[in-house]
Amino acid sequence: MTAEHDARPRPAAHEVCAIVPAHNEAAGIADTLAGLREQTSPVTRVVVVADNCTDDTAEIARRHGAEVVVTEGNQDRKAGALNQAIARLDLPALTLVMDADTVISPRFVELALEELRDPAIGAVGAVFTGEGRSFLERCQVNEWARYARQLSRANRVWVLSGTAALIRSEALRAVAQARGTTLPGRRGDVYLSDALTEDFELTLALRTVGYDLRSPLECSSTTEVMPTWPALWRQRSRWYAGALQTVGTYGMTRVTWRYWGQQVMLGLSTFAMALLLIVTATAFFADDLTTSPFWIAVGVAFWVNQVVTSWRHRQGRWLSVLLLPELVYALFLQAVFADSIRRRLLRQRLEWGHLESPAGA
Numbered sequence: 001m002t003a004e005h006d007a008r009p010r011p012a013a014h015e016v017c018a019i020v021p022a023h024n025e026a027a028g029i030a031d032t033l034a035g036l037r038e039q040t041s042p043v044t045r046v047v048v049v050a051d052n053c054t055d056d057t058a059e060i061a062r063r064h065g066a067e068v069v070v071t072e073g074n075q076d077r078k079a080g081a082l083n084q085a086i087a088r089l090d091l092p093a094l095t096l097v098m099d100a101d102t103v104i105s106p107r108f109v110e111l112a113l114e115e116l117r118d119p120a121i122g123a124v125g126a127v128f129t130g131e132g133r134s135f136l137e138r139c140q141v142n143e144w145a146r147y148a149r150q151l152s153r154a155n156r157v158w159v160l161s162g163t164a165a166l167i168r169s170e171a172l173r174a175v176a177q178a179r180g181t182t183l184p185g186r187r188g189d190v191y192l193s194d195a196l197t198e199d200f201e202l203t204l205a206l207r208t209v210g211y212d213l214r215s216p217l218e219c220s221s222t223t224e225v226m227p228t229w230p231a232l233w234r235q236r237s238r239w240y241a242g243a244l245q246t247v248g249t250y251g252m253t254r255v256t257w258r259y260w261g262q263q264v265m266l267g268l269s270t271f272a273m274a275l276l277l278i279v280t281a282t283a284f285f286a287d288d289l290t291t292s293p294f295w296i297a298v299g300v301a302f303w304v305n306q307v308v309t310s311w312r313h314r315q316g317r318w319l320s321v322l323l324l325p326e327l328v329y330a331l332f333l334q335a336v337f338a339d340s341i342r343r344r345l346l347r348q349r350l351e352w353g354h355l356e357s358p359a360g361a
Helices: 028-039 057-063 075-088 108-115 135-154 169-178 196-206 228-248 257-285 291-308 319-320 323-343
Strands: 014-024 045-050 067-070 092-099 121-125 128-129 164-168 212-214 221-222
Touching: 014 028, 014 057, 014 075, 028 045, 028 057, 045 057, 045 075, 057 067, 057 092, 092 291, 108 121, 108 164, 121 128, 128 212, 135 228, 135 291, 135 319, 135 323, 164 169, 169 196, 196 212, 196 228, 212 257, 221 228, 228 257, 257 323, 291 319
Parallel strands: 014 045, 014 092, 045 067, 121 212, 128 221
Antiparallel strands: 092 164, 121 164
């Protein structure tokens, strides 16, 4: 670390307010709050936003030392809960927004503060992972491991993760002031109320008002993986539809052109895979299936990449070695993306959907 880097100022007094929106999170909120207490750089205030809860999330949060804010008439999901909380709170220089089903690593805040010594950085997001036992859960863990590897190699943040992000409060205020003019939404709101993926929309908003973002690998979080195929379909439908919705809302700008490119490439890869399956199936049933050294080499290269990028994660490395299981998973995700495009073209509304917790949420 250079002397010039050391000379950069830290955010004022290291004061951090954690805001944790929670809808029926009784099963996991205690672990989330324990993770905040164990930070090497203390979180000075913890606020759990109990949003339309029908379980004892609020009571458990209070027992574990958190303040509780209860939403009033919120119909805008997580974005609305966060907007209500931010409007009521007197925020310090830094705000940590995180999910109630997530545990951040003990040095998350400390390392994020180091990044925020650069005044150009508006927020530091988590690099998320999960824990899985079943085939489906381990596929998700492998997928996220590859995403983390991509972040490390590209040194670029695609999405400021909603699992956890330490954000300058002045950046949140800048977003709120730009709503209705430079940014979509209602003036005074930090989060766009109708966004299906509020973290992705906030990413574009922060970049549009001039802030850079970081997600160092050491700022990690452990979050919930989807336990069933229907739950995963609902989650990814929201993610994909939310991305399409957001880039459509923003249009083509200096900030969004890369994201437009990403959506186009996803569409092309989905189309190409569908075409490959159709051609292969047609050749098979016509008894005209032949082998090609070129495509065999391409397949081997793909297999090696899958194995190498997941090998550090013992839970899922053998899925990569076998190849076929992860191909099935990839085809599933492409089917979800194709359905999201269909919904977007037909202007069908996608409901948020909450994963039911073991506590009966």
